[in-house]
Amino acid sequence: MMLAACGGSGSSGSDEPAFSSKEALGENLFSDVNLSMNRTQSCATCHDPDKAFTDSATNTDGSTVAVSTGDDGVSLGDRNAPSALYAMFAPAFQNGSRNRFNSQQDDYSGWMGGQFHDGRAAGLAAQAGGPPLNPIEMGMADRASVVDRLLENQDYVEAFERLYGSDVFNDTDTAYSAMTNAIAAFENTDEFAxxxxxxxxxxxxxxxxxxxxxxxxxxxxxxxxxxxxxxxxxxxxxxxxxxxxxxxxxxxxxxxxxxxxxxxxxxxxxxxxxxxxxxxxxxxxxxxxxxxxxxxxxxxxxxxxxxxxxxxxxxxxxxxxxxxxxxxxxxxxxxxxxxxxxxxxxxxxxxxxxxxxxxxxxxxxxxxxxxxxxxxxxxxxxxxxxxxxxxxxxxxxxxxxxxxxxxxxxxx
Structure with missing residues (x-):
């Protein structure tokens, strides 16, 4: 079950941590709209778990939208949001080869793998780091702005320091990478495959x-x-x-x-x-x-x-x-x-x-x-x-x- 984007039980005085694992932390980050400029969009907005982790928004005729609307409510992309399901199995972007089965064609040789339609992100963590900073998606100005949003949530602070080290917030890039790592950990769970x-x-x-x-x-x-x-x-x-x-x-x-x-x-x-x-x-x-x-x-x-x-x-x-x-x-x-x-x-x-x-x-x-x-x-x-x-x-x-x-x- 997707968690609400407002932290967990730790902030309410419980001795139990709000997020006991990287996977649990990543699940909450995945659905947290506060990581977008206007606090209206999360990963789950365009990768809705109820629609096989794709965009569930519809046009006036009831058909599913071809491209997603950004956090500003106006900006439109040019590509369809792919499903996040089974994305964990994509190999890192590489120039390689693979065997083909049930095919009359020769085995494949060329570019393969990666995340996004063009493979530009090597893996899930790199992919997770893209949308928050994309001006037509979640629209945050820079990594520091995203980290500032993380610091607003005491449950996040506790979880990041416990799971990634007490000094994780001493460096913006380190904290941002920890966030993308946690989201990738969630996307590597059985829920996605x-x-x-x-x-x-x-x-x-x-x-x-x-x-x-x-x-x-x-x-x-x-x-x-x-x-x-x-x-x-x-x-x-x-x-x-x-x-x-x-x-x-x-x-x-x-x-x-x-x-x-x-x-x-x-x-x-x-x-x-x-x-x-x-x-x-x-x-x-x-x-x-x-x-x-x-x-x-x-x-x-x-x-x-x-x-x-x-x-x-x-x-x-x-x-x-x-x-x-x-x-x-x-x-x-x-x-x-x-x-x-x-x-x-x-x-x-x-x-x-x-x-x-x-x-x-x-x-x-x-x-x-x-x-x-x-x-x-x-x-x-x-x-x-x-x-x-x-x-x-x-x-x-x-x-x-x-x-x-x-x-x-x-x-x-």
């Missing part, structure tokens, strides 16, 4: 009371077969980390690719960046990569865990439905029936960055089969894929998917 989805439960022994049976001819089973297929889809190429059946599969290889995502024009209109602005992704936002033009437009492959409840999709939130994402992938292939974006009713927009398109990965696999020759009807295979992706939802968030949706997918 329960591995208890229906998919995970299907890996259990059939005698286990938590076991989940896909059913041999259910839509879910069909979608699973498609996902892990080498010849039918290319999903596993970028979204499978371990050999099939792994109990710690995160459904991302942490690779960086340009998959041809178009501009989210509604966001650009709202945030005022204008038609000339281009989000260059990995190349433009990661100092380690520098000015390497071959990295322009690339973004980190996200986890598919909880993807059915963390809409909207892509790094800029340009698509609202999972089925749209799958049709978008398919439309790049010659002969695809999905030539129209179902959310706009017109042809797919051009990629924001045309260079460095991941042609080998995106054009792998065959076309999705459709129920109608002109593609006007829903594809059984796309529906099956969506059903499988639904089973990657953690148990605590399964209620966010309607009973009718579950029943339709599990019917044999």
């Amino acid at each position: 329960p591995f208890d989805s229906k998919y995970d439960r299907s890996l259990l022994d059939s005698d286990d009371p938590n076991y989940y049976n896909y059913g041999v001819i259910s839509k879910v089973a069909s979608g699973k077969a498609l996902f892990f297929s080498q010849q039918f889809t290319n999903c596993a190429t970028c979204h499978q980390l371990n050999r099939q059946g792994s109990s710690t599969e995160t459904f991302t290889g942490y690779e960086f690719h340009n998959i041809g995502v178009p501009v989210n024009t509604a966001v650009r209109t709202a945030n005022g960046l204008g038609d000339e602005f281009i989000d260059t992704g990995l190349q433009g936002n990661n100092d380690t990569v520098g000015d390497d033009a071959t990295q322009t437009g690339k973004f980190k492959t996200p986890t598919l865990r909880n993807v059915a409840v963390t809409e909207p999709y892509m790094h800029n939130g340009v698509f609202n439905e999972l089925a749209t994402v799958l049709k978008f992938y398919d439309h790049f292939k010659t002969g695809s029936a999905f030539t129209i974006n179902p959310e706009t009713g017109v042809e797919w927009a051009e990629p924001e960055v045309a260079e460095n398109f991941a042609e080998a990965e995106m054009l792998d696999g065959r076309l999705f089969r459709t129920t109608d020759s002109d593609g006007s009807g829903e594809s059984d295979e796309i529906e099956a894929m969506v059903c499988f992706l639904m089973t990657l939802t953690d148990a605590r968030y399964e209620h966010l998917i309607s009973d009718e949706e579950w029943e339709t997918c599990e019917a044999e």
Whole structure:
């Protein structure tokens, strides 16, 4: 359970410390709005634990916002807030390689890992230190201003000095690093990686009371077969980390690719960046990569865990439905029936960055089969894929998917 952002029981006279561990301290810091300039925003504001640690704010039509509003109530970012769930497993940002499974493609070699869409933070602690100082997020002027807010809370002072040393507040950078370390400790707890989805439960022994049976001819089973297929889809190429059946599969290889995502024009209109602005992704936002033009437009492959409840999709939130994402992938292939974006009713927009398109990965696999020759009807295979992706939802968030949706997918 998330703690209230106002300290713990220690300040009320109890002999027990308000925060007995770094994890408990980090949990409170994660939800503390006092660490933002106007005291209105915390980490949990954009990473709501009730919506799989993504932004739960909605537009007037009830859809989830594509980008988050800052502490000032006005500023808008340009990227969708990713889920903090399973983020602990991302390797430190590096130029490396990894084995690919259930893929016709060669093993991956290149930039991988890190936090944020562009990998610019090496790990969770570095990531946690970014938003408080970002002028369009939590808006604090500098580290010293954040530390001053920590010093306002006597429970924090006691906890920091006990957990990080009595001299922790003697140096601003030391105190700020201790804060980010505590938040990272919280984000490394089981709450952020329960591995208890229906998919995970299907890996259990059939005698286990938590076991989940896909059913041999259910839509879910069909979608699973498609996902892990080498010849039918290319999903596993970028979204499978371990050999099939792994109990710690995160459904991302942490690779960086340009998959041809178009501009989210509604966001650009709202945030005022204008038609000339281009989000260059990995190349433009990661100092380690520098000015390497071959990295322009690339973004980190996200986890598919909880993807059915963390809409909207892509790094800029340009698509609202999972089925749209799958049709978008398919439309790049010659002969695809999905030539129209179902959310706009017109042809797919051009990629924001045309260079460095991941042609080998995106054009792998065959076309999705459709129920109608002109593609006007829903594809059984796309529906099956969506059903499988639904089973990657953690148990605590399964209620966010309607009973009718579950029943339709599990019917044999």
